[in-house]
Amino acid sequence: MKITEIKSCYIGPEISPEQFIAEHFFLYLTKGTINGYDGNKNYTLKSGDYCIVRKNYLARYNKEKENDEFEKVVITLDEQFLKKIKDRHQIPISSSKPTEAFIILEKNDLIPNFVQSLSPYYNQTGAIDDTFSDIKREELVFILLKLKPELATIFFDFTIPEKINLEKFMLHNYKFNVTLERFAYLTGRSLSSFKRDFVKIFNTTPSHWLTQKRLEEAYFLIEKKDKKPSDIYLDLGFEDLSHFSFAFKKLFGFAPKKLMEQK
Numbered sequence: 324m325k326i327t328e329i330k331s332c333y334i335g336p337e338i339s340p341e342q343f344i345a346e347h348f349f350l351y352l353t354k355g356t357i358n359g360y361d362g363n364k365n366y367t368l369k370s371g372d373y374c375i376v377r378k379n380y381l382a383r384y385n386k387e388k389e390n391d392e393f394e395k396v397v398i399t400l401d402e403q404f405l406k407k408i409k410d411r412h413q414i415p416i417s418s419s420k421p422t423e424a425f426i427i428l429e430k431n432d433l434i435p436n437f438v439q440s441l442s443p444y445y446n447q448t449g450a451i452d453d454t455f456s457d458i459k460r461e462e463l464v465f466i467l468l469k470l471k472p473e474l475a476t477i478f479f480d481f482t483i484p485e486k487i488n489l490e491k492f493m494l495h496n497y498k499f500n501v502t503l504e505r506f507a508y509l510t511g512r513s514l515s516s517f518k519r520d521f522v523k524i525f526n527t528t529p530s531h532w533l534t535q536k537r538l539e540e541a542y543f544l545i546e547k548k549d550k551k552p553s554d555i556y557l558d559l560g561f562e563d564l565s566h567f568s569f570a571f572k573k574l575f576g577f578a579p580k581k582l583m584e585q586k
Contacts, residue, residue, distance in 0.1 A: 334459065343509075345378055346378050363424075373428050375426040377477060437462065489512070541556070545579055
């Protein structure tokens with residue numbers, strides 16, 4: 324089913340642009356391409372694809388326009404809203420539980436028809452009146468549970484992350500650009516406990532270790548993989564190229580451009 328009139332639309336609480344997913348959200352891509360990465364796997368969504376992006380995961384994604392257009396529908400399924408649904412309804416909980424950050428959903432008619440049904444409710448700014456917002460979100464939840472019942476184990480799990488192996492987690496996720504508070508939360512620790520455990524394991528502070536680890540990876544990618552600084556700085560957790568270049572020169576004594584010229 325082709326959808327041409329749906330514009331970029333956002334329903335529910337705003338999604339943070341950071342690389343920590345604080346709330347579940349449903350994403351329907353109307354036009355364009357999205358490339359996502361969760362630290363383990365790469366994902367690609369094209370026009371007409373849709374997925375659930377899970378909370379309490381690290382993920383990054385970038386968009387590519389299609390004929391100079393990019394349109395999507397994003398519906399946040401926040402904890403407060405999901406708790407209300409659980410309190411009102413008897414929902415069976417499956418024993419199986421998906422483990423990936425991006426849960427790609429199989430094609431069916433229910434989802435495109437649901438997205439089409441949003442058209443009368445949103446204005447030119449992509450907003451839907453609160454009167455209809457929760458009604459449509461609840462409708463979506465039950466469509467998703469009908470299509471994939473095991474999503475109930477994700478939607479209605481309101482526990483906080485358990486304490487995990489900090490060293491293993493950081494070595495796997497150091498490239499993500501998130502705050503120390505987020506790293507602490509995901510490893511099941513308070514910020515003070517996270518910092519204390521971190522120094523015991525790595526013998527340095529988290530901020531210093533993160534910067535050095537990312538820059539050492541940058542050095543390797545430039546020298547051994549012929550990567551350009553402009554192509555890697557975002558994927559290594561730096562917010563802008565100038566900050567990356569400054570930090571690189573401070574650590575190694577020369578700019579990344581100089582390393583490229585030496586090859």
